[in-house]
Amino acid sequence: MGSTRNALEEVKLNVNESMGLRPAERRTQLAPVSSAKDVGRVPLRTFGKIDVNRVIPDPDQPRTEFDEQEIAKLAASIRSHGQLHPIRVRWHESNEKWIVISGERRWRATKAAGLPNVNCFFVEGEISEPEIREQQLVENLYRRDLNSMEEARAYQSLMTLNEWNGKQVAESLHLSTSRVSRALALLDLPEELQSQVESGTLSKSSAYELSKLDNDRSISELAAKAASGELPHAKAVRQVKIRRGKKxxxxxxxxxxxxxxxxxxxxxxxxxxxxxxxxxxxGLNQALDDVRHRIRNNIKLF
Structure with missing residues (x-):
C-alpha cells in the first residue's frame, strides 16, 4: 500500500512539473540509508524540468540573432543525447512565465527538437536589471556569440543602467579598455554602416578606423571601398590618417x-x-609553434 501511495505521489509530482508547477519544498531524493554515492551531494530546490512553453526569451538580452543551422544541429544533438546543460530562468510576474537569463540558444534548440520539457536553474531571489544584463553579456562574450554591433550596444546598455563609463564596464567584465572603447566607437557610425558591420559586410577593424572621421561622405566613400575589398584594412588606416591631416x-x-x-x-x-x-x-603558424615550444619548456618572458 505504501509503495502504491509513493508511486501515485511521484506521478502527481511529474504531472505538476510538466505543467510548470513545483512544490515549495521539493527535494532531490537521496538514498534512505546513508550511501557512499550520496556523500557530499546537496539536494537543490532550484533545479528541475519545466514545460518548454512556460519559458519565454528575454526581449532585452544583448544577443538578437541566432543561426538557424546551428540551432538545428544543437536540436539534433539534444534529441539524441538529451539536454546536457540547464538554462537559467527567472519568474516574470506580469507575464506569468519564466524568462531566460542565459541559455536561450539551448531553449530554442529544445523546442526545435520537439521535447516537452527543458532543464532549468530557477533563480528565486531578487535580481536587478543591471545584474541580468551583465550576466547575459558575459555569457555571450565568453562564448563569442555576439556580433560587433550587439557587443557595442550591450556595453552601452550597461553604461546606462549602472551610470558607468567605458573604463568601469571594462573593469567589471575583466576586459581591456581598448576592446570596450573600440566597440563603443562603432556606435558613432551612420546607421547604414552599423548595419554593414552587423551583417559582416564591413569588418569591425576597418569600421573602427572610419569612426575617427567626422565627414559622413568620406566615411561612406571609404566604407564602400572597404566592403568591396578594394580597400584593405592597412590602406583604410592610411586613408583615414590622410583625411584627418595626420602624418x-x-x-x-x-x-x-x-x-x-x-x-x-x-x-x-x-x-x-x-x-x-x-x-x-x-609564417604565423611557424611563429605560433615557436611560442608553444617556449611554453612547453617553461621559458619565461621576464
Missing part, C-alpha cells in the same frame, strides 16, 4: 601587417617582398 609614413616595398588581439596584444608581420595571405598564415 603618414611612406609606403613600403614589401608588406607590413598589424593584427590587433582583443587582449591588447599586437602581432606585426613584415617582409621585404610581397606575400599573399596563405604565405602570411604559414
Amino acid at each position: 603618414v609614413s611612406k609606403a613600403r616595398s614589401g608588406i607590413h601587417l598589424v593584427f590587433a588581439a582583443e587582449n591588447g596584444a599586437k602581432v606585426t608581420v613584415t617582409a621585404t617582398t610581397k606575400m599573399n595571405y596563405h604565405e602570411v598564415e604559414l
Whole structure:
C-alpha cells in the first residue's frame, strides 16, 4: 500500500512539473540509508524540468540573432543525447512565465527538437536589471556569440543602467579598455554602416578606423571601398590618417601587417617582398609553434 501511495505521489509530482508547477519544498531524493554515492551531494530546490512553453526569451538580452543551422544541429544533438546543460530562468510576474537569463540558444534548440520539457536553474531571489544584463553579456562574450554591433550596444546598455563609463564596464567584465572603447566607437557610425558591420559586410577593424572621421561622405566613400575589398584594412588606416591631416609614413616595398588581439596584444608581420595571405598564415603558424615550444619548456618572458 505504501509503495502504491509513493508511486501515485511521484506521478502527481511529474504531472505538476510538466505543467510548470513545483512544490515549495521539493527535494532531490537521496538514498534512505546513508550511501557512499550520496556523500557530499546537496539536494537543490532550484533545479528541475519545466514545460518548454512556460519559458519565454528575454526581449532585452544583448544577443538578437541566432543561426538557424546551428540551432538545428544543437536540436539534433539534444534529441539524441538529451539536454546536457540547464538554462537559467527567472519568474516574470506580469507575464506569468519564466524568462531566460542565459541559455536561450539551448531553449530554442529544445523546442526545435520537439521535447516537452527543458532543464532549468530557477533563480528565486531578487535580481536587478543591471545584474541580468551583465550576466547575459558575459555569457555571450565568453562564448563569442555576439556580433560587433550587439557587443557595442550591450556595453552601452550597461553604461546606462549602472551610470558607468567605458573604463568601469571594462573593469567589471575583466576586459581591456581598448576592446570596450573600440566597440563603443562603432556606435558613432551612420546607421547604414552599423548595419554593414552587423551583417559582416564591413569588418569591425576597418569600421573602427572610419569612426575617427567626422565627414559622413568620406566615411561612406571609404566604407564602400572597404566592403568591396578594394580597400584593405592597412590602406583604410592610411586613408583615414590622410583625411584627418595626420602624418603618414611612406609606403613600403614589401608588406607590413598589424593584427590587433582583443587582449591588447599586437602581432606585426613584415617582409621585404610581397606575400599573399596563405604565405602570411604559414609564417604565423611557424611563429605560433615557436611560442608553444617556449611554453612547453617553461621559458619565461621576464
